[in-house]
Amino acid sequence: MSDEVEPGFVRVRLDLAYDGKDFSGWAKQTARRTVQGEIEDALRTVTRSSRTYDLTVAGRTDAGVHARGQVAHVDLPAEVWAEHGELLLRRMAGRMAPDVRIWRVAEAPVGFNARFSALWRRYAYRISDRPGGADPLTRGHVLWHDRPLDVDAMNAASARMLGEHDFAAYCKKREGATTIRTLQKLSWVRDAESGVVTGTVQADAFCHNMVRALVGAMLFVGDGRRPDPWPAQVLASGVRDPGVHVVRPHGLTLEEVAYPADELLAARNKEARNVRSLPGRGCC
Structure with a gap:
């Protein structure tokens, strides 16, 4: 399965933390407050975009679970990243509640996928x-x-x-x-x-x-x-x-969440997508 970034877009890595007490988990839900929803709403507001840029996360935590070292990625149009990149961290902090913080925003290396590249x-x-x-x-x-x-x-x-x-x-x-x-x-x-x-x-x-x-x-x-x-x-x-x-x-x-060296990211991404089976058993 290909994970190439769409032409004209830049993959951005986000390192973040949150107190899970008042969130209904990571994944966005209708009429419920979630970490993904909070960050995506703030990102849309800060970049003045008419669309939502979907996040991919290393681990989808349940309601009430906290995170100190969570990692996600988002693909942004190159012009949006060029305009907001250096200021995105501070601007996002001004739009989000204090129970979720982004600590680092950086262009991701080639082959990086927050979920599938993780070791x-x-x-x-x-x-x-x-x-x-x-x-x-x-x-x-x-x-x-x-x-x-x-x-x-x-x-x-x-x-x-x-x-x-x-x-x-x-x-x-x-x-x-x-x-x-x-x-x-x-x-x-x-x-x-x-x-x-x-x-x-x-x-x-x-x-x-x-x-x-x-x-x-x-x-x-x-x-x-x-x-x-x-x-x-x-x-x-x-x-x-x-x-x-x-x-x-x-x-x-x-x-x-740990990741391999940059040159091994794509290989790990591919390996993690394979459906595993134990020795002596079929895969399905």
């Missing part, structure tokens, strides 16, 4: 198990769990999940979409000062609800309700388990 996405999920509840000053970004957590048990369970697998048991299935992913990192650390437990979840890509379902499974291990082999057993079953709870979105933040 991996890294999320963090933050949890407080303090008996008195979460810190009031961070409660919008930290889940309170009402049972003490054993971080060592959570790490033992997480280690069994790494690698390429079919994560159908941890995903909300979408028609025509594969649930095969390569989970590169899943680990837990407790901060010595605050006591907050942070889970790092990194994969080449994620399917719908995957991160929050994985966190839900690990919480049941951490509080002793399930043994540490249980999440891997659920994974091997290949079907959704009613015992796996999808945790609330506000504890989740997209921290970083």
